Amino acid sequence: MSSVNLTNYFHSSLFIPEMKATTKDEALEELLNLFVREKLVKNKRLVLAMLKQREKLGSTGIGKGVAIPHGRTTAAGDVMIAFGKSSKGIPFDAIDQQPVHLLFMVIAHPQEKSNEYLPLLGSLVTTLKDDSKREQLMHVANFEDLLAVFQGE
Amino acid sequence: MENKELEMIVHLQDLDLMIDEAHDVEKLGFAISGCEELKAARQELAAKISKPLLYRYERLRGKLKRAVVPVKNDICLGCFLRQPTAVGAQGREGNEIFVCENCGRMLYWID
Numbered sequence: 002m003s004s005v006n007l008t009n010y011f012h013s014s015l016f017i018p019e020m021k022a023t024t025k026d027e028a029l030e031e032l033l034n035l036f037v038r039e040k041l042v043k044n045k046r047l048v049l050a051m052l053k054q055r056e057k058l059g060s061t062g063i064g065k066g067v068a069i070p071h072g073r074t075t076a077a078g079d080v081m082i083a084f085g086k087s088s089k090g091i092p093f094d095a096i097d098q099q100p101v102h103l104l105f106m107v108i109a110h111p112q113e114k115s116n117e118y119l120p121l122l123g124s125l126v127t128t129l130k131d132d133s134k135r136e137q138l139m140h141v142a143n144f145e146d147l148l149a150v151f152q153g154e
Numbered sequence: 155m156e157n158k159e160l161e162m163i164v165h166l167q168d169l170d171l172m173i174d175e176a177h178d179v180e181k182l183g184f185a186i187s188g189c190e191e192l193k194a195a196r197q198e199l200a201a202k203i204s205k206p207l208l209y210r211y212e213r214l215r216g217k218l219k220r221a222v223v224p225v226k227n228d229i230c231l232g233c234f235l236r237q238p239t240a241v242g243a244q245g246r247e248g249n250e251i252f253v254c255e256n257c258g259r260m261l262y263w264i265d
Contacts, residue, residue: 043264051168058176058192059185073171075164078226078264096185111171111220112231123182
């Protein structure tokens with residue numbers, strides 16, 4: 002899983018050093034708004050519906066303060082990751098019932114060719130299992146800090 | 155204003171992709187428990203789509219895996235063929251459903 006260079010999928014415009022959201026729905030919308038603002042997705046309502054339905058399939062709060070809301074959508078033309086941090090923590094129905102502090106929203110296009118979506122998700126999960134990486138992420142203040150955490154992965 | 159039926163087809167495909175990949179995503183470490191609920195939501199949505207369009211979607215999906223594809227910069231992201239400029243102008247308006255002349259997939263302009 003370490004073959005995916007995650008830094009290629011982050012962008013400075015898809016970065017929130019301190020999220021305002023206090024609920025799961027607000028968090029999904031706050032992160033999705035970044036994609037909408039950058040015109041990376043076409044129809045916010047459709048993509049938000051997809052993300053909420055994905056949460057019904059099973060929470061993307063994978064525990065230890067991490068959530069990776071994700072999904073493929075026909076309303077996107079690329080694969081990108083938005084990152085947001087919440088020092089206070091956001092209730093997210095995570096598997097360990099703990100609030101989440103580190104949120105990575107992965108939005109992908111529906112194509113089969115050059116399928117990068119599942120390896121990317123796997124790589125993200127693997128990296129975030131590392132206690133020291135999560136600790137570093139809790140202290141990122143700017144986009145460069147974020148990239149530094151994932152460099153060399 | 156987007157074509158309502160096209161919007162429903164896009165949503166249907168998003169749900170189908172999610173259902174198809176639930177097992178793969180579970181293997182990555184995500185908890186998956188609501189597959190039946192998702193399938194029920196899919197059925198409910200499919201029932202709202204006109205039969206001819208739904209059949210077309212199912213037929214394309216069976217043959218090409220992705221029945222609807224995004225179009226970006228006039229390029230069909232299913233087969234990567236450039237769409238005629240005139241089609242792009244109408245496609246962006248979203249009043250009707252266009253099909254890629256090369257691969258036959260339904261097109262969804264995202265820019």
